[in-house]
Amino acid sequence: MxxxxxxxxxxxxxxxxxxxxxxxxxxxxxxxxxxxxxxxxxxxxxxxxxxxxxxxxxxxxxxxxxxxxxxxxxxxxxxxxxxxxxxxxxxCPYVTKPQKIAEAMSDEGYQTIIFGDGSHPEVKGVLSYADENAAVVADASELDRVTIRDRAALISQTTKSIAAFGEVAAALIAKTSETRVFNTICNATYDNQEATRKLAKEADVMIVIGGKNSSNTKQLHSIALQYCADSYLIEDGDELRREWFANKRLCGVSAGASTPDWIIEEATKAIEAF
Ligand code: SF4
CATH class of the missing domain: 3.40.50.11270 (Rossmann fold)
Structure with a gap:
């Protein structure tokens, strides 16, 4: 393999x-x-x-x-x-950026809409810089439960996918007379997602390494699953199972933005041992 x-x-x-x-x-x-x-x-x-x-x-x-x-x-x-x-x-400067945008847009009278996970520390932090009209939505359908004002500013949690952000932007534009859209998804997230997508398309089994509470790692795992049904999220090599690799030809390995090289190397060596 x-x-x-x-x-x-x-x-x-x-x-x-x-x-x-x-x-x-x-x-x-x-x-x-x-x-x-x-x-x-x-x-x-x-x-x-x-x-x-x-x-x-x-x-x-x-x-x-x-x-x-x-x-x-x-x-x-x-x-x-x-x-x-x-x-x-x-x-991270990529997190400071949406904080500043939320504050500036609130000052200019726009309703800040954050596309993200409302329980995530990054999103809670960004939300605290906006005024009381701000709202967090997990997807486009959640816009229906928010009272949307006439002028809105849309920002994204840094780890979200561009495609999903685009869906929220399109739905918000339809509900307002003016929507300002700020792409606050970070490049590292985007690059990791694209590389994982590409690899998952050719792999028979995908291993995504990272913290189970890491939003960007979970995102990588869900992208891998779209293209490779045998995709597993692990925190380190100890969680690997021999049977995942039986009769597989190509094993793809990806890792979240907070996974150090030494954990990736450790896990890769454990896969090699199988
Ligand atoms: S993934 Fe890394 S570069 Fe991107 S926002 Fe998070 S900490 Fe910053």
């Missing part, structure tokens, strides 16, 4: 930047999870003493805080400024 790695997969620029910042600032406290990969978070904790705090009350004066890759809510950031002595902002 041949094993082929997707042309574009694994760590993106935003995650690399966040990890570099964490490694350069040992013993800091991250607000939430720095990235959606528990094994990499464990490594940062073990080797650099970087810890996570799930809420700001766990911080005390003098602490050094890191804002996670997906950003935090506007109020939380303001509060953090009053607690921590030193703040390292690891918010």
């Amino acid at each position: 041949l094993i082929k790695l997707a042309k574009s997969c694994g760590f993106c620029f935003g995650v690399k930047r966040a990890i570099r910042l964490a490694e350069n600032n040992p013993d800091s406290i991250v607000i939430g999870e720095l990235i959606h990969n528990s094994r990499e978070i464990d490594r940062l904790n073990r080797n650099f003493g970087v810890r996570s705090a799930d809420n700001l009350d766990k911080l005390k004066k003098g602490d050094r805080a890191i804002i996670r890759t997906h950003g935090i809510e506007k109020d939380a950031k303001a509060k953090l400024l009053t607690i921590a002595d030193d703040i390292i902002d690891a918010t």
